[in-house]
Amino acid sequence: MPDLIDLSSRIIDGTSNESGSRVTLECSEVADGISVVESFSNVVSVRTDEGLVMFDTSLATFADQVLGALRGWSPDPVHTIVYTHGHVDHVGGAAAVLAEAERRGQRRPQVIAHEAVPERFARYRLTKGYNGWINARQFGGTGLTGPGSEDPDSTPTHFPSRFVEPDETYEHTLELAVGGEPMVLHHGRGETDDHTWTWLPDRRALAIGDLFIWCFPNAGNPQKVQRFPAEWAVALRRMLTLRPELLLPAHGLPIAGEDRIALVLGDVATALESLVTQTLDAMNTGASLDTVVASVSLDPDLLDRPWLAPVYDEPEFVIRNIWRQYGGWYDGRPSRLKPAPDAALSAEWAELAGGVDAVVARADALCDAGGDVNLRLACHLIDAACLADPDHLGAAASAAAIYKVRRSHERSLMARGIFGHAAAKAAWHAGTESKDAP
Protein backbone atom coordinates (compact mmCIF):
# COMPACT_ATOMS: atom_id res chain seq x y z
CA MET A 1 0.00 0.00 0.00
CA PRO A 2 1.42 3.46 -0.81
CA ASP A 3 2.66 5.40 2.19
CA LEU A 4 0.19 8.27 1.92
CA ILE A 5 -2.73 5.87 1.83
CA ASP A 6 -1.29 3.91 4.72
CA LEU A 7 -0.90 7.11 6.74
CA SER A 8 -4.42 8.40 6.04
CA SER A 9 -5.85 4.96 6.85
CA ARG A 10 -4.11 4.93 10.21
CA ILE A 11 -5.32 8.46 11.03
CA ILE A 12 -8.92 7.59 10.17
CA ASP A 13 -8.78 4.19 11.87
CA GLY A 14 -7.49 5.91 15.02
CA THR A 15 -4.06 4.31 15.19
CA SER A 16 -2.07 7.46 14.33
CA ASN A 17 -2.19 10.97 15.77
CA GLU A 18 -0.43 12.50 12.79
CA SER A 19 -2.02 15.30 10.79
CA GLY A 20 -3.76 14.63 7.49
CA SER A 21 -2.68 18.07 6.25
CA ARG A 22 0.80 18.16 4.75
CA VAL A 23 2.85 20.16 2.27
CA THR A 24 5.97 18.13 1.40
CA LEU A 25 6.24 19.09 -2.29
CA GLU A 26 6.89 15.39 -2.93
CA CYS A 27 5.17 13.28 -5.57
CA SER A 28 3.73 9.88 -4.61
CA GLU A 29 1.93 7.30 -6.69
CA VAL A 30 -1.22 6.56 -4.69
CA ALA A 31 -2.83 4.08 -7.12
CA ASP A 32 -1.74 2.59 -10.42
CA GLY A 33 -1.31 5.60 -12.73
CA ILE A 34 -2.46 8.22 -10.20
CA SER A 35 -0.04 10.53 -8.39
CA VAL A 36 -0.34 13.29 -5.84
CA VAL A 37 2.17 16.09 -5.36
CA GLU A 38 1.55 17.26 -1.80
CA SER A 39 1.55 21.03 -2.13
CA PHE A 40 -0.69 24.03 -1.45
CA SER A 41 -2.81 22.99 -3.28
CA ASN A 42 -2.03 19.38 -4.13
CA VAL A 43 -1.63 18.42 -7.76
CA VAL A 44 -3.40 15.16 -8.63
CA SER A 45 -2.36 13.59 -11.95
CA VAL A 46 -3.86 10.66 -13.84
CA ARG A 47 -1.80 8.87 -16.51
CA THR A 48 -3.66 8.15 -19.76
CA ASP A 49 -2.63 6.94 -23.25
CA GLU A 50 -2.76 10.55 -24.49
CA GLY A 51 -0.88 12.17 -21.62
CA LEU A 52 -1.51 13.34 -18.08
CA VAL A 53 -4.76 14.77 -16.79
CA MET A 54 -3.87 17.16 -14.01
CA PHE A 55 -6.30 18.31 -11.33
CA ASP A 56 -5.13 21.74 -10.12
CA THR A 57 -1.72 23.30 -10.52
CA SER A 58 -0.83 24.62 -7.04
CA LEU A 59 0.34 28.15 -6.25
CA ALA A 60 2.51 29.94 -8.81
CA THR A 61 5.37 30.08 -6.28
CA PHE A 62 5.38 26.27 -5.89
CA ALA A 63 4.85 25.48 -9.58
CA ASP A 64 8.47 24.77 -10.52
CA GLN A 65 9.02 22.49 -7.53
CA VAL A 66 5.70 20.75 -8.16
CA LEU A 67 6.58 20.14 -11.82
CA GLY A 68 10.02 18.89 -10.85
CA ALA A 69 8.46 16.40 -8.42
CA LEU A 70 5.86 15.34 -10.99
CA ARG A 71 8.57 14.71 -13.58
CA GLY A 72 10.22 12.28 -11.19
CA TRP A 73 7.05 10.20 -11.55
CA SER A 74 6.19 10.63 -15.24
CA PRO A 75 7.77 12.31 -18.27
CA ASP A 76 4.43 12.25 -20.16
CA PRO A 77 3.10 15.50 -21.59
CA VAL A 78 0.21 17.16 -19.79
CA HIS A 79 -2.90 16.71 -21.95
CA THR A 80 -5.56 18.37 -19.80
CA ILE A 81 -5.68 20.59 -16.71
CA VAL A 82 -8.91 20.55 -14.72
CA TYR A 83 -9.34 23.41 -12.26
CA THR A 84 -11.32 22.14 -9.27
CA HIS A 85 -12.11 25.84 -8.68
CA GLY A 86 -10.54 29.22 -9.32
CA HIS A 87 -8.72 29.92 -6.03
CA VAL A 88 -5.18 31.10 -6.68
CA ASP A 89 -3.58 28.16 -4.89
CA HIS A 90 -5.25 25.86 -7.45
CA VAL A 91 -4.80 27.80 -10.70
CA GLY A 92 -1.62 29.81 -10.07
CA GLY A 93 0.75 27.13 -11.39
CA ALA A 94 -1.05 26.72 -14.74
CA ALA A 95 1.17 29.24 -16.53
CA ALA A 96 4.24 27.17 -15.58
CA VAL A 97 2.62 23.98 -16.92
CA LEU A 98 1.83 25.68 -20.25
CA ALA A 99 5.36 27.12 -20.41
CA GLU A 100 6.85 23.67 -19.84
CA ALA A 101 4.81 22.22 -22.73
CA GLU A 102 5.98 25.04 -24.99
CA ARG A 103 9.62 24.52 -23.99
CA ARG A 104 9.33 20.83 -24.77
CA GLY A 105 7.62 21.55 -28.13
CA GLN A 106 4.45 19.77 -27.02
CA ARG A 107 0.81 20.49 -27.70
CA ARG A 108 -0.64 23.16 -25.39
CA PRO A 109 -2.57 21.44 -22.58
CA GLN A 110 -6.30 22.22 -22.60
CA VAL A 111 -7.74 23.82 -19.47
CA ILE A 112 -11.23 22.86 -18.33
CA ALA A 113 -13.25 24.45 -15.54
CA HIS A 114 -16.75 25.33 -14.41
CA GLU A 115 -18.29 28.30 -16.19
CA ALA A 116 -18.15 30.47 -13.04
CA VAL A 117 -14.32 30.35 -12.97
CA PRO A 118 -13.85 33.16 -15.54
CA GLU A 119 -16.34 35.25 -13.53
CA ARG A 120 -14.18 34.66 -10.44
CA PHE A 121 -11.07 35.82 -12.31
CA ALA A 122 -12.95 38.95 -13.40
CA ARG A 123 -13.94 39.58 -9.78
CA TYR A 124 -10.32 39.11 -8.68
CA ARG A 125 -9.26 41.83 -11.12
CA LEU A 126 -11.87 44.16 -9.58
CA THR A 127 -10.79 43.38 -6.01
CA LYS A 128 -7.04 42.92 -6.31
CA GLY A 129 -6.33 45.43 -3.53
CA TYR A 130 -8.97 44.04 -1.18
CA ASN A 131 -7.70 40.49 -1.68
CA GLY A 132 -4.17 41.62 -0.86
CA TRP A 133 -5.35 43.04 2.46
CA ILE A 134 -7.47 40.07 3.45
CA ASN A 135 -4.71 37.60 2.71
CA ALA A 136 -2.32 39.74 4.76
CA ARG A 137 -4.77 39.38 7.66
CA GLN A 138 -5.69 35.73 7.08
CA PHE A 139 -2.24 34.32 6.42
CA GLY A 140 0.19 37.06 7.47
CA GLY A 141 -1.62 38.35 10.54
CA THR A 142 0.01 35.79 12.74
CA GLY A 143 3.20 37.75 13.32
CA LEU A 144 3.14 39.46 16.68
CA THR A 145 5.40 42.34 15.85
CA GLY A 146 6.56 44.60 18.62
CA PRO A 147 7.18 48.34 18.87
CA GLY A 148 9.42 49.74 16.17
CA SER A 149 8.56 47.11 13.58
CA GLU A 150 6.88 47.86 10.29
CA ASP A 151 3.24 48.93 10.06
CA PRO A 152 1.44 45.63 9.37
CA ASP A 153 -0.99 47.53 7.15
CA SER A 154 1.70 49.06 4.98
CA THR A 155 2.31 46.00 2.79
CA PRO A 156 -0.66 43.99 1.58
CA THR A 157 0.09 40.52 0.27
CA HIS A 158 0.64 40.49 -3.47
CA PHE A 159 -2.48 39.17 -5.19
CA PRO A 160 -2.31 38.16 -8.85
CA SER A 161 -4.51 39.66 -11.56
CA ARG A 162 -3.41 37.48 -14.48
CA PHE A 163 -4.69 33.92 -14.76
CA VAL A 164 -4.71 31.15 -17.35
CA GLU A 165 -8.34 31.21 -18.48
CA PRO A 166 -10.11 27.90 -19.17
CA ASP A 167 -10.37 26.82 -22.81
CA GLU A 168 -13.58 24.95 -22.13
CA THR A 169 -16.26 25.46 -19.48
CA TYR A 170 -19.43 23.60 -18.55
CA GLU A 171 -22.57 24.28 -16.53
CA HIS A 172 -23.81 21.14 -14.70
CA THR A 173 -21.79 18.08 -15.79
CA LEU A 174 -19.21 17.31 -18.45
CA GLU A 175 -18.27 13.82 -19.65
CA LEU A 176 -14.72 13.49 -20.95
CA ALA A 177 -12.55 10.69 -22.21
CA VAL A 178 -8.81 11.36 -22.38
CA GLY A 179 -6.60 8.53 -23.63
CA GLY A 180 -9.23 5.94 -22.83
CA GLU A 181 -9.84 7.29 -19.32
CA PRO A 182 -13.49 8.26 -18.79
CA MET A 183 -14.22 11.12 -16.39
CA VAL A 184 -17.36 12.89 -15.33
CA LEU A 185 -16.99 16.47 -14.10
CA HIS A 186 -19.74 17.64 -11.76
CA HIS A 187 -20.46 21.17 -10.67
CA GLY A 188 -21.11 21.46 -6.94
CA ARG A 189 -21.44 24.69 -5.01
CA GLY A 190 -19.75 24.49 -1.62
CA GLU A 191 -16.56 26.28 -0.66
CA THR A 192 -17.08 28.28 -3.84
CA ASP A 193 -19.68 28.79 -6.55
CA ASP A 194 -17.33 27.38 -9.21
CA HIS A 195 -16.36 23.98 -7.77
CA THR A 196 -15.81 20.87 -9.86
CA TRP A 197 -15.63 17.36 -8.45
CA THR A 198 -14.63 14.65 -10.89
CA TRP A 199 -15.64 11.01 -10.88
CA LEU A 200 -13.26 8.52 -12.49
CA PRO A 201 -15.60 5.53 -12.87
CA ASP A 202 -13.01 2.97 -14.00
CA ARG A 203 -10.99 3.66 -10.85
CA ARG A 204 -13.90 4.47 -8.51
CA ALA A 205 -11.90 7.60 -7.65
CA LEU A 206 -13.00 11.13 -6.81
CA ALA A 207 -10.91 14.24 -7.40
CA ILE A 208 -12.78 16.38 -4.92
CA GLY A 209 -10.92 19.71 -4.82
CA ASP A 210 -11.59 21.61 -1.58
CA LEU A 211 -14.90 19.89 -0.83
CA PHE A 212 -12.86 17.86 1.68
CA ILE A 213 -9.80 19.50 3.31
CA TRP A 214 -8.95 17.41 6.39
CA CYS A 215 -10.40 20.02 8.75
CA PHE A 216 -13.66 21.86 9.35
CA PRO A 217 -15.04 22.92 5.95
CA ASN A 218 -14.14 26.37 4.73
CA ALA A 219 -17.78 27.41 4.56
CA GLY A 220 -17.76 30.56 6.66
CA ASN A 221 -14.64 32.56 5.82
CA PRO A 222 -15.40 35.99 7.30
CA GLN A 223 -13.56 38.04 4.68
CA LYS A 224 -14.71 36.34 1.51
CA VAL A 225 -17.71 36.05 -0.79
CA GLN A 226 -20.66 33.77 -0.14
CA ARG A 227 -20.08 30.08 0.54
CA PHE A 228 -22.75 27.37 0.24
CA PRO A 229 -22.98 24.94 3.18
CA ALA A 230 -26.29 23.29 2.22
CA GLU A 231 -25.28 22.70 -1.40
CA TRP A 232 -21.90 21.45 -0.17
CA ALA A 233 -23.60 18.71 1.86
CA VAL A 234 -25.79 17.81 -1.14
CA ALA A 235 -22.67 17.37 -3.32
CA LEU A 236 -21.03 15.13 -0.69
CA ARG A 237 -24.15 12.95 -0.37
CA ARG A 238 -24.28 12.64 -4.15
CA MET A 239 -20.64 11.54 -4.27
CA LEU A 240 -21.31 8.87 -1.66
CA THR A 241 -24.03 7.28 -3.82
CA LEU A 242 -21.21 6.49 -6.30
CA ARG A 243 -19.44 4.43 -3.59
CA PRO A 244 -15.94 5.85 -4.21
CA GLU A 245 -12.93 3.79 -3.20
CA LEU A 246 -10.26 6.46 -3.61
CA LEU A 247 -10.62 10.10 -2.51
CA LEU A 248 -8.17 12.66 -3.88
CA PRO A 249 -8.50 15.98 -2.04
CA ALA A 250 -6.66 19.14 -3.04
CA HIS A 251 -5.42 19.66 0.51
CA GLY A 252 -4.17 16.82 2.67
CA LEU A 253 -3.74 13.10 2.23
CA PRO A 254 -5.60 10.90 -0.25
CA ILE A 255 -7.94 8.35 1.35
CA ALA A 256 -8.66 4.78 0.25
CA GLY A 257 -11.50 2.47 1.21
CA GLU A 258 -15.22 2.88 0.72
CA ASP A 259 -15.98 2.86 4.46
CA ARG A 260 -13.34 5.44 5.34
CA ILE A 261 -14.50 7.77 2.59
CA ALA A 262 -18.13 7.34 3.62
CA LEU A 263 -17.15 8.15 7.22
CA VAL A 264 -15.23 11.35 6.53
CA LEU A 265 -17.47 12.76 3.80
CA GLY A 266 -20.55 11.77 5.81
CA ASP A 267 -19.20 13.61 8.86
CA VAL A 268 -18.58 16.79 6.88
CA ALA A 269 -22.06 16.61 5.35
CA THR A 270 -23.65 15.97 8.75
CA ALA A 271 -21.86 18.96 10.32
CA LEU A 272 -22.93 21.28 7.50
CA GLU A 273 -26.51 19.98 7.43
CA SER A 274 -26.80 20.44 11.18
CA LEU A 275 -25.59 24.05 11.05
CA VAL A 276 -27.91 24.88 8.15
CA THR A 277 -30.98 23.28 9.75
CA GLN A 278 -30.42 24.85 13.16
CA THR A 279 -29.69 28.29 11.70
CA LEU A 280 -32.72 28.28 9.41
CA ASP A 281 -34.97 27.01 12.21
CA ALA A 282 -33.82 29.88 14.43
CA MET A 283 -34.15 32.43 11.61
CA ASN A 284 -37.68 31.21 11.00
CA THR A 285 -38.64 32.00 14.59
CA GLY A 286 -37.66 35.63 13.94
CA ALA A 287 -34.51 35.46 16.07
CA SER A 288 -31.78 38.10 15.69
CA LEU A 289 -28.35 37.09 14.41
CA ASP A 290 -26.99 37.45 17.94
CA THR A 291 -29.53 34.91 19.21
CA VAL A 292 -28.92 32.58 16.29
CA VAL A 293 -25.16 32.54 16.86
CA ALA A 294 -25.66 31.88 20.57
CA SER A 295 -28.20 29.09 20.06
CA VAL A 296 -26.66 27.00 17.27
CA SER A 297 -24.05 24.41 18.17
CA LEU A 298 -22.44 21.21 16.95
CA ASP A 299 -21.76 17.95 18.73
CA PRO A 300 -18.28 18.49 20.27
CA ASP A 301 -17.37 14.87 19.41
CA LEU A 302 -17.72 15.73 15.74
CA LEU A 303 -15.27 18.63 16.11
CA ASP A 304 -12.75 16.34 17.80
CA ARG A 305 -12.42 14.11 14.74
CA PRO A 306 -9.06 14.54 12.96
CA TRP A 307 -10.86 15.49 9.71
CA LEU A 308 -13.21 18.07 11.25
CA ALA A 309 -11.10 20.10 13.67
CA PRO A 310 -11.93 23.82 13.37
CA VAL A 311 -8.33 24.84 12.75
CA TYR A 312 -8.89 26.76 9.51
CA ASP A 313 -12.53 27.87 9.41
CA GLU A 314 -15.01 27.35 12.27
CA PRO A 315 -18.74 26.78 12.91
CA GLU A 316 -19.42 30.30 14.26
CA PHE A 317 -18.35 31.79 10.94
CA VAL A 318 -20.44 29.27 9.01
CA ILE A 319 -23.57 30.27 10.97
CA ARG A 320 -23.02 33.92 9.97
CA ASN A 321 -22.51 32.85 6.37
CA ILE A 322 -25.79 30.89 6.38
CA TRP A 323 -27.53 33.99 7.77
CA ARG A 324 -26.09 36.04 4.90
CA GLN A 325 -27.01 33.43 2.29
CA TYR A 326 -30.66 33.12 3.27
CA GLY A 327 -31.17 36.54 4.83
CA GLY A 328 -29.36 39.83 4.49
CA TRP A 329 -26.71 41.76 6.33
CA TYR A 330 -29.16 43.36 8.78
CA ASP A 331 -28.66 41.51 12.07
CA GLY A 332 -32.00 42.32 13.70
CA ARG A 333 -30.73 44.98 16.14
CA PRO A 334 -32.36 48.27 15.02
CA SER A 335 -29.52 50.53 16.20
CA ARG A 336 -27.20 48.72 13.81
CA LEU A 337 -29.37 49.31 10.74
CA LYS A 338 -27.95 52.82 10.32
CA PRO A 339 -25.42 52.98 13.16
CA ALA A 340 -23.60 56.01 14.53
CA PRO A 341 -19.96 56.26 13.44
CA ASP A 342 -17.79 53.87 15.50
CA ALA A 343 -15.67 56.72 16.87
CA ALA A 344 -18.70 58.77 18.00
CA LEU A 345 -20.31 55.77 19.71
CA SER A 346 -17.04 54.84 21.40
CA ALA A 347 -16.49 58.41 22.65
CA GLU A 348 -19.98 58.34 24.15
CA TRP A 349 -19.37 55.03 25.95
CA ALA A 350 -16.00 56.27 27.21
CA GLU A 351 -17.49 59.47 28.60
CA LEU A 352 -20.24 57.49 30.37
CA ALA A 353 -17.57 55.23 31.85
CA GLY A 354 -15.67 58.21 33.24
CA GLY A 355 -12.97 58.40 30.56
CA VAL A 356 -10.82 56.24 28.32
CA ASP A 357 -8.56 55.19 31.21
CA ALA A 358 -11.51 53.55 32.95
CA VAL A 359 -12.44 51.66 29.76
CA VAL A 360 -8.87 50.45 29.32
CA ALA A 361 -8.68 49.33 32.95
CA ARG A 362 -11.91 47.36 32.63
CA ALA A 363 -10.76 45.78 29.35
CA ASP A 364 -7.50 44.72 31.01
CA ALA A 365 -9.40 43.28 33.99
CA LEU A 366 -11.75 41.28 31.76
CA CYS A 367 -8.81 39.94 29.78
CA ASP A 368 -7.03 38.96 33.00
CA ALA A 369 -10.17 37.25 34.29
CA GLY A 370 -10.20 35.13 31.13
CA GLY A 371 -12.95 32.95 29.75
CA ASP A 372 -14.55 33.17 26.33
CA VAL A 373 -17.18 35.84 27.01
CA ASN A 374 -14.76 37.98 29.04
CA LEU A 375 -12.22 37.91 26.21
CA ARG A 376 -14.90 38.91 23.72
CA LEU A 377 -15.96 41.76 26.03
CA ALA A 378 -12.36 42.88 26.56
CA CYS A 379 -11.96 43.25 22.78
CA HIS A 380 -15.13 45.35 22.49
CA LEU A 381 -13.99 47.64 25.28
CA ILE A 382 -10.44 48.06 24.05
CA ASP A 383 -11.68 48.76 20.52
CA ALA A 384 -13.93 51.45 22.00
CA ALA A 385 -11.04 52.95 24.00
CA CYS A 386 -8.78 53.11 20.93
CA LEU A 387 -11.54 54.62 18.82
CA ALA A 388 -12.52 57.16 21.47
CA ASP A 389 -8.94 58.39 21.74
CA PRO A 390 -6.69 57.20 18.87
CA ASP A 391 -3.67 58.94 20.45
CA HIS A 392 -4.02 57.12 23.79
CA LEU A 393 -0.82 55.08 23.97
CA GLY A 394 -1.98 53.04 26.97
CA ALA A 395 -5.07 51.99 25.04
CA ALA A 396 -2.98 50.94 22.04
CA ALA A 397 -0.58 48.98 24.26
CA SER A 398 -3.48 47.24 26.00
CA ALA A 399 -5.09 46.48 22.65
CA ALA A 400 -1.86 44.79 21.55
CA ALA A 401 -1.76 42.70 24.72
CA ILE A 402 -5.46 41.83 24.70
CA TYR A 403 -5.54 40.76 21.05
CA LYS A 404 -2.41 38.70 21.61
CA VAL A 405 -4.21 36.83 24.42
CA ARG A 406 -7.38 36.57 22.31
CA ARG A 407 -5.39 35.07 19.46
CA SER A 408 -3.81 32.50 21.74
CA HIS A 409 -7.28 31.22 22.72
CA GLU A 410 -8.48 30.73 19.15
CA ARG A 411 -8.10 27.53 17.11
CA SER A 412 -9.06 28.64 13.59
CA LEU A 413 -6.41 30.17 11.35
CA MET A 414 -8.96 32.79 10.29
CA ALA A 415 -9.62 34.04 13.82
CA ARG A 416 -5.94 33.77 14.77
CA GLY A 417 -4.94 35.67 11.64
CA ILE A 418 -7.33 38.56 12.19
CA PHE A 419 -6.65 38.86 15.92
CA GLY A 420 -2.90 38.51 15.35
CA HIS A 421 -3.04 41.27 12.78
CA ALA A 422 -4.98 43.46 15.23
CA ALA A 423 -2.32 42.83 17.91
CA ALA A 424 0.51 43.66 15.51
CA LYS A 425 -1.24 46.81 14.32
CA ALA A 426 -1.86 48.03 17.88
CA ALA A 427 1.73 47.23 18.91
CA TRP A 428 3.04 49.13 15.91
CA HIS A 429 0.76 52.06 16.75
CA ALA A 430 1.81 52.12 20.41
CA GLY A 431 5.50 51.92 19.47
CA THR A 432 5.37 54.48 16.70
CA GLU A 433 3.42 56.97 18.75
CA SER A 434 5.78 56.69 21.70
CA LYS A 435 8.84 57.12 19.43
CA ASP A 436 7.30 60.19 17.81
CA ALA A 437 6.16 61.75 21.10
CA PRO A 438 8.21 64.73 22.29
Ligand SMILES: [Zn+2]
Ligand atom coordinates in the same frame (compact mmCIF):
# COMPACT_ATOMS: atom_id res chain seq x y z
ZN1 LIG B 1 -7.58 25.39 -1.75
